[in-house]
Amino acid sequence: MRSLTAQAVLAAFLLQAAVTTAQGQCSVDIKSEYPAPVVAAGYQARLIVSGLSRPRGIIFDKSGNLLVVESGNGIRQIRFSSDDKATCLAANADKTLISLRSLNHGIEISPDGKTLYASSAEDVYSWDYNAEAGTLTNQRTLVQNMSNPGHVTRTVFLSKKHPELLLVSRGSSENIDELTTNINSGISQIRAFNLSARGSSPYDYASSGTVIGWGLRNSVGIAEHPVTGNLYSVENSADQIQRLNTDIHEDNPGEELNSHGVLPLPTSTSTPPNFGYPNCLAVWSTSIPSPGSLTVGSQFSYRPPTTDAMCASDFVPPRLTFQAHTAPLDIKFDSSGGLAYISFHGSWNRDQPAGYRLSAVAFSREKGEPEAARDSRTAAMDVLVNADTSRCPGRCFRPAGLAVDGMDRVFMTSDSTGEIYVVLRMTGDGAGNGTGIDSGAAVGRGGSWGMLVGTLVVGFLGGWLFLV
Template identity: 50%
Template sequence: MRTFPAVIVAVLTARLSPAVAQSSSSCGPAPSGSIQPSLASGYRMQVVATGLSKPRGILLDKAGNLLVVEQGRGVVSAHTLEENNGCVSVGTSTDVTPALSLNHGIEISQDGTTLFASSSESVYSWSYDQSARTVSNNATLVGNMAGSDHTTRTLLLSNKAPGLLVVTRGSTSNIDFDAASLASGHSQIKAFNISNLTSTPYDFDSDGLRLGWGLRNDVGIAEHPNSGGLYSVENSADQITRMGVDVHEDNPAEELNFLGYLNGTQYASQGGNFGYPWCFSAWGIDDLPENDNLTVGSQFAIDASPESNNENRTDAYCAQQVPARLVFQAHMAPLDIKFNNSGTEAWVTFHGSWDRTDPVGYKMSVVAFNANGEPVDGPQSKTAARDIFANQDNSRCPNDCFRPVGMAIDSQGRIFVSSDASGEIYLVSRASGSPTSSGTPSSASSSAPGSTAAGSHVKPAALSVIAGLFCAMALMQ
């Protein structure tokens, strides 16, 4: 049990450095280097693991082990978790898979006995023993995905259509003109029936059920727990011009895209074209020449180039492509999306910008959804995402910031968040005495903490003192 002087020290530390109190200096290690995280009011956080090699996709297996794709080493590692008075720490760590250049995607079967992971080229599966944290019987499920630039291949097993594995594949360059051809397989999302496998892996280009194309680099993907609707988050283009004008500072918007269903529900636009490489969603309307017919979220055409042969793609053409369901600030780089158990919240990680004078992103935010599985905000909203976990000073980014990538949600609704830049895993949860989650947890990946009240943002430094007290008081109980 913590003594009173330790609480005083925590509060004094909070006054001197809010990040230390919010990272629960008395609850796990401090953030790496000079990183200074900040939280919305009503939340607490701690560092669970450090020293990982570019951790990307993460999940919790059925035994509560934390599985991590360490992109820097190309493996999946497993970490037992220990908890003492609300403080979570790593017990033992071991490598689960051999080094196969695994770089982001990870999934596990509902019964916990099959592990999936991906490299830029292939999707693999193994028989998985969660007690021993070992794998066997390696198989290649999907191949022919090699490419440069955007090499993540995110994986999602459908709960509504068991046996279907969704795989996302991005473009091979900033503006990838090959993506205009369906035969290329570039910038597409597909589903593959893994319950009917043969000895020959699926060919991504020619096999599978296409859920959408013209999707520049949709990394995060999630299935709504009630409707079964599939949503992805897209990293849009850099350094774009329109009518000879550089408009890249605040355009194009990042996107939340709706891809339809795998459970048989009809959706007319399923498998449709979202416009890339010719069309992009608007964010900074005033920066776009000839913007009379444009609104936030509407699609516009970018300049043609001699090698693009774009056949005079225009705003009128772009307006006919499948639009984004929501848009976010340009260049924030969304990398993951997870729904809470009730489907009323979608949590999104934003890896952070490089292509902007003032850095943006570097945070985890929440988007409100209604009972029908639709975002509460409309397509023209600029305030759909509310910040929960962020860096205090984005001017220090990317060098002295955490950069969120993957999320995993435990049975208590707490969110584990990986940061590849700092080699860390954070844990974000409701502060002691705060309202409970809007969804009742039912499984190890079922529910996230409830969102803050409308209009709430990352709390100012003064409130971090209160957060430090909450953390310290909770540990004394």
């Protein structure tokens, strides 16, 4: 027993020394007011910015500055310096580009970096942007008449394959919104607007643009596969749902990853694809009344006269389904197209908190499709999670916006805590290998040497304990 105790103490000392050494390599040391998050094996993560006001959407400009929408305040520009070209970043300058309280989430930038786009609940705006001077001028309204209660964020997304197309996502007015069943309402849709064809007047959302998809309750995140151009969105599904007068809301319906094909869509007189809401919702748990042949990812009827069979035949099912109420808010691909990172903001409509994490989904680089089957329950691999979700939402981070820089570092805002994290994948082949939560990982490891030493010590300690 004395030998075991001495070995354990030595191993613990070496582990602490390894982590301390790794952390000591970085001059940035921001502490959260909640338990430090847990990082997946093969990743580094560090808290690099605090003190912001509800940071949501983020994007990099051509000069490497991070532009942040502070919901209810405006847009901030942050410039970073780096110690080690990995996660050791310090915000060495920041300024408010514009104070506009109506801005709440959406942000985008033109390919040449000279035009910035952002959105309020009512409008999409553009400005002339000078990255070096840090100025926004010549405000213009591009899209208008989007105001509705309920979901008020309006994601804006420029297609990289067709940069003349500006996509705008608009969510529902309430939990179950009857207006969504009318395509002319503009509710719960993603529409594309041709910037090169716009006249002197703003587009009216409900009466112009091309409907990319409808029946989408609240598709906040939009991304385009960098190789194939396949377009995806992540949808927040409904709350407080019953089936056959039985409460099933704890584990149903699932959140959705929806596939929208490749832009520009073919010209057609047919009705654009409908993804089911509010008549049909996705199955996450099949432990529901009368499941029949329903599997994970199938759509079930929320109300008559729609039937499960009609949901399967008349509406587009999700490509992947995620745990109910995890609230995905953003999706971004790495440069190879092998991983899609998704921010899960976290639940409110669930007895046990779920979400509150950054996850990754493995994609085929060549096909631009998820590697996981449509009925998978394990497609989303945890990357950065709260150490104790029972403390959420009060004492934890809540992921919101994502941005990926030229080094494939993932930047993530936490709106509830006013923070930004940076996450870097250190190992693997870009298709999901090496992911999975490592309970021994620590936020703030400064370099691969410290990570290696820490991993070796943990493995050595594990060996001693196994042998005894």
